[in-house]
Every structure is written in C-alpha cells, then in structure tokens.
Amino acid sequence: xxxxxxxxxxxxxxxxxxxxxxxxxxxxxxxxxxxxxxxxxxxxxxxxxxxxxxxxxxxxxxxxxxxxxxxxxxxxxxxxxxxxxxxxxxxxxxxxxxxxxx
Amino acid sequence: xxxxxxxxxxxxxxxxxxxxxxxxxxxxxxxxxxxxxxxxxxxxxxxxxxxxxxxxxxxxxxxxxxxxxxxxxxxxxxxxxxxxxxxxxxxxxxxxxxxxxxxxxxxxxxxxxxxxxxxxxxxxxxxxxxxxxxxxxxxxxxxxxxxxxxxxxxxxxxxxxxxxxxxxxxxxxxxxxxxxxxxxxxxxxxxxxxxxxxxxxxxxxxxxxxxxxxxxxxxxxxxxxxxxxxxxxxxxxxxxxxxxxxxxxxxxxxxxxxxxxxxxxxxxxxxxxxxxxxxxxxxxxxxxxxxxxxxxxxxxxxxxxxxxxxxxxxxxxxxxxxxxxxxxxxxxxxxxxxxxxxxxxxxxxxxxxxxxxxxxxxx
Numbered sequence: 001x002x003x004x005x006x007x008x009x010x011x012x013x014x015x016x017x018x019x020x021x022x023x024x025x026x027x028x029x030x031x032x033x034x035x036x037x038x039x040x041x042x043x044x045x046x047x048x049x050x051x052x053x054x055x056x057x058x059x060x061x062x063x064x065x066x067x068x069x070x071x072x073x074x075x076x077x078x079x080x081x082x083x084x085x086x087x088x089x090x091x092x093x094x095x096x097x098x099x100x101x102x
Numbered sequence: 103x104x105x106x107x108x109x110x111x112x113x114x115x116x117x118x119x120x121x122x123x124x125x126x127x128x129x130x131x132x133x134x135x136x137x138x139x140x141x142x143x144x145x146x147x148x149x150x151x152x153x154x155x156x157x158x159x160x161x162x163x164x165x166x167x168x169x170x171x172x173x174x175x176x177x178x179x180x181x182x183x184x185x186x187x188x189x190x191x192x193x194x195x196x197x198x199x200x201x202x203x204x205x206x207x208x209x210x211x212x213x214x215x216x217x218x219x220x221x222x223x224x225x226x227x228x229x230x231x232x233x234x235x236x237x238x239x240x241x242x243x244x245x246x247x248x249x250x251x252x253x254x255x256x257x258x259x260x261x262x263x264x265x266x267x268x269x270x271x272x273x274x275x276x277x278x279x280x281x282x283x284x285x286x287x288x289x290x291x292x293x294x295x296x297x298x299x300x301x302x303x304x305x306x307x308x309x310x311x312x313x314x315x316x317x318x319x320x321x322x323x324x325x326x327x328x329x330x331x332x333x334x335x336x337x338x339x340x341x342x343x344x345x346x347x348x349x350x351x352x353x354x355x356x357x358x359x360x361x362x363x364x365x366x367x368x369x370x371x372x373x374x375x376x377x378x379x380x381x382x383x384x385x386x387x388x389x390x391x392x393x394x395x396x397x398x399x400x401x402x403x404x405x406x407x408x409x410x411x412x413x414x415x416x417x418x419x420x421x422x423x424x425x426x427x428x429x430x431x432x433x434x435x436x437x438x439x440x441x442x443x444x445x446x447x448x449x450x451x452x453x454x455x456x457x458x459x460x461x462x463x464x465x
Contacts, residue, residue, distance in 0.1 A: 002244040006105040031251040032361040047219030051299040058351035072120035
C-alpha cells in the first residue's frame with residue numbers, strides 16, 4: 001500500500017503532470033508536491049507525487065557507500081539478489097559463503 | 103540516475119554486509135515496520151545475507167492486514183446497499199470479513215470496483231451522479247493525504263455523491279503500542295520510508311527518547327535496507343540510540359509539509375481499531391466536522407451484525423511480531439494466497455504472503 005515508484009516528470013499543467021515510469025507515461029497529480037518541475041524525479045503513490053527525489057542526496061549516499069567500501073577490500077560472496085529459498089528458522093542459518101569475512 | 107539500479111549494486115551490498123558482520127557482536131532483533139520492506143527483504147534474499155546475530159521481524163505495516171473485522175464488515179454492508187458503488191484498492195477485495203469478503207459481496211451483486219487511486223473513485227462519482235460512490239480509504243500517512251486531496255477536489259467541484267469510509271491509520275502510535283506491550287524484544291526499528299517521506303524523520307524521535315530504541319528510516323532497494331540495518335547494528339552495539347535517515351534522497355526531517363497540511367485540514371486524529379493491537383487511542387484519522395458530509399459511516403448507517411474472528415488464524419500475532427508466519431497452524435496447510443483465511447496472506451504487503459511466496463519448499 002505504501003509502495004511508491006520513482007518517475008520522471010516530462011510535462012506539467014497546473015496541478016497535474018505527465019510522468020514516465022519504466023518507459024510508460026501516465027498522468028499524475030502534483031497536489032501534494034506543487035514544487036515539482038519538469039526533469040524532476042518524484043515518488044508516485046496511488047496517482048500522486050508524494051515527494052521530490054533529491055539527486056544530490058542520492059549522489060551523497062552512493063559516495064558514502066563508496067567510502068565505506070574502501071574499508072572492506074575483501075568481499076563476502078554475494079553474487080546478486082536472487083530469489084533464494086529461505087529456511088523456516090527465524091534465526092536463519094547463513095550460508096558459509098556469505099558468513100565469512102576473509 | 104533512475105534511483106533503482108544504483109541502489110541494487112551487488113558490490114556495494116557486499117561491502118555493507120561485511121560492515122554489518124564486522125560490527126555485530128551480539129544478537130539483535132530489528133522490526134521492519136513496513137510490509138513493503140518485508141517483501142523487499144524476501145525478494146532480494148537479504149535475510150540470508152545477514153549474520154546470524156541479526157534477526158529481522160515483520161511489523162504491522164500492512165494497512166489491509168491491520169483493518170479490523172468490524173471495519174471490514176461495515177465496508178461489506180455498505181457495498182451491499184442498493185444504489186451504492188464501493189471503490190477501493192485491489193488488495194481489500196479478497197480479505198475475509200466475518201461472513202464473506204468484498205469479492206463475495208460482488209459475486210452476490212454488489213457493485214464493488216477496484217481503483218488505483220482515490221482520484222479514480224472521484225471520476226466514478228462524476229460519471230454516475232445518480233449513484234452514491236463510497237471510497238474505502240485504507241492506508242497510512244502515505245495514502246491519507248491523497249484521499250484528503252480527493253475530498254478537497256470533490257468539495258471544490260460540489261460533488262454531492264462522493265463519500266469516504268476512513269479507515270486510515272497512523273504508524274507512530276502503532277509502533278508505540280507494540281513497544282508498550284513488550285511482548286517482543288526489539289533492538290531497533292527500520293522506519294517506513296514512504297510514510298516518513300510524508301511525516302518526516304523527526305516523527306520517530308520518540309523511539310530513542312522514550313524507549314531507548316534506535317530507528318533507521320529506509321528506502322526499499324537492497325542498499326537502502328542494508329544501510330539501515332548497518333546503522334541500527336552500529337547504534338545497538340554502541341548503546342547510542344538515535345534516528346538515522348538512511349533514505350535521505352526522499353525523506354526530510356520535517357516531511358512533506360504540503361501533504362501534512364492537506365491531511366490535517368481534512369482529517370483529525372481519532373481512536374482506531376487494529377487487527378492484532380485492538381483499539382489504539384489517537385491512531386486513526388476521522389473526517390473533521392467541516393468535511394463530515396463526505397463521511398460514509400454517518401451518511402449510511404448500517405448494522406454489519408456481530409463480528410467473528412477466523413478460528414486458528416494468527417494474523418494478529420504476526421502483525422505484533424510475536425510469531426512468524428510458519429508458526430501459525432493454518433499457514434500453507436489451510437491458508438494460501440488462493441484461499442486466504444487471514445489478511446496477512448492476501449495483501450501484497452502481508453508477511454504471510456511474503457513467507458509463502460519466497461519462503462521456499464521447506465516452510
């Protein structure tokens with residue numbers, strides 16, 4: 001229910017806008033984000049933009065993660081984010097490969 | 103930057119996991135409030151990536167799931183009134199009330215329509231001036247402002263056949279209720295990123311202040327969630343609880359002031375019934391007196407009859423975080439997404455649905 005998807009605003013007319021989400025354009029309401037402009041990314045929730053995405057903050061987050069990464073030159077092995085089967089135990093056994101820091 | 107793939111980078115995820123493993127020395131349990139987080143955690147296999155010292159537990163952040171049977175029964179009774187069109191989000195249709203669901207009511211002739219937005223319900227009202235259109239408003243602070251905006255639009259247009267049954271709920275009081283009950287020991291809360299986009303990260307300051315529980319507000323991509331877990335581990339290890347905004351590209355300390363103003367203009371805080379938590383004071387949203395003519399509960403008094411809980415269903419316990427879905431005797435045996443007994447198996451945000459879908463054959 002609280003799902004919100006980043007979308008690029010391509011045109012604005014009054015309190016409505018056209019926004020592109022994964023190649024599809026749709027009409028959204030800017031009633032909750034009157035500050036949104038063409039070229040902004042907004043978070044779309046049930047047809048409304050609920051917030052404008054701050055690109056500088058996003059870049060800063062990625063920069064901080066790169067800084068952190070320098071402290072951990074040896075990586076744990078996680079190939080990607082697969083839909084792996086998960087065991088029943090609340091304290092899940094972690095596979096050896098992901099559990100060891102070399 | 104499209105704000106999705108950048109935050110799914112496996113290389114940076116490995117570094118975050120290494121950081122979590124290096125920092126985590128004692129067992130901690132963090133609750134992800136939001137059902138959207140639960141599904142993201144399962145979908146991306148994040149549970150398996152974390153060290154055994156870090157446990158994640160689902161919380162009550164699924165609006166469909168926390169809707170009490172009394173409220174659901176009222177909605178079903180409203181849908182059955184002659185001349186009424188009841189519009190709501192798709193997840194609500196299959197949720198079993200005391201005696202059937204909105205879906206079974208529709209099969210019996212009620213005009214129940216699935217909409218993507220409150221604005222769609224408004225359009226139905228415009229298209230059918232001779233019918234009463236009731237929008238079943240469920241959702242937290244993310245959704246409530248959108249429904250408030252639709253009500254303001256109806257008022258501006260003078261639409262007199264549009265109504266809302268407000269079952270909107272507030273997330274901080276529910277979090278308080280869980281901590282006050284003390285049934286499940288929590289070392290930190292993963293704050294809901296889109297609720298907090300609206301209410302602001304300051305709204306969670308009560309967690310460190312009143313409960314000494316750290317909070318990290320998270321987005322919904324793997325790096326967002328792992329970053330929040332890393333922050334919570336650090337705060338738990340250091341014994342310095344605070345609120346960390348790990349979703350700063352969307353969440354501001356003060357939230358979305360326009361959305362909050364619109365929500366507060368239309369709604370006032372009220373008590374609300376929660377599945378699992380019971381009646382929680384100041385945890386719901388009711389229409390203010392100025393907008394009371396839009397209130398479906400007042401415009402159409404109905405008697406839904408006595409409520410009945412589903413025998414054996416442990417949705418309420420799952421929502422409070424006291425049990426995990428496989429501990430429910432009905433899980434997977436009787437209760438499945440095709441034939442759900444409780445709402446936690448119905449909703450795309452329900453914990454039982456996440457365990458069922460991603461839990462693997464051994465669950």
